[in-house]
Amino acid sequence: MQTKVKIPKEIKIGTHTYKVIFDRSIRTDDDRIGETNHRTQVIKIWTEAPLSMQNETLLHELIHIAEYYFRVRIEDADIDRIAECICDFLFNNLGLGFDWSDIEEVNEK
Numbered sequence: 001m002q003t004k005v006k007i008p009k010e011i012k013i014g015t016h017t018y019k020v021i022f023d024r025s026i027r028t029d030d031d032r033i034g035e036t037n038h039r040t041q042v043i044k045i046w047t048e049a050p051l052s053m054q055n056e057t058l059l060h061e062l063i064h065i066a067e068y069y070f071r072v073r074i075e076d077a078d079i080d081r082i083a084e085c086i087c088d089f090l091f092n093n094l095g096l097g098f099d100w101s102d103i104e105e106v107n108e109k
C-alpha cells in the first residue's frame with residue numbers, strides 16, 4: 001500500500017517560505033510545467049500535468065530554490081536528473097506518494 005504524504009501549502013527552505021499553487025496558464029503562456037518566483041516566493045505547478053510530472057516538477061523547483069539561496073549553480077537538465085532520482089527513491093523504492101489535495105489553483109495572469 002502506498003503511503004501518501006501531503007504537500008503543504010507552504011514549504012520552508014532555509015529561512016525562506018514559498019507558497020505552492022496550481023496554475024493552468026504557465027503551460028499555455030510560458031510553455032512551463034512549473035516555475036518559481038523568488039520575489040513573490042511562489043512555486044507554480046501546471047494544474048493539468050500528470051501526477052508523476054507534478055511530483056518531479058515540485059522537486060525540481062525545490063532544487064532551484066536551494067540553488068538560489070545556497071549559491072550553487074546546477075544546469076537545468078542536471079536538476080531534472082536529480083529530481084528524477086529523488087522521485088525514483090521516494091515513489092518506487094519507499095512506496096510513498098504525494099497528496100496534492102491541499103494545494104489550490106490560483107491563476108494570476
Ligand SMILES: [Zn+2]
Pocket residue numbers: 060064076079
Ligand atoms: Zn528548472
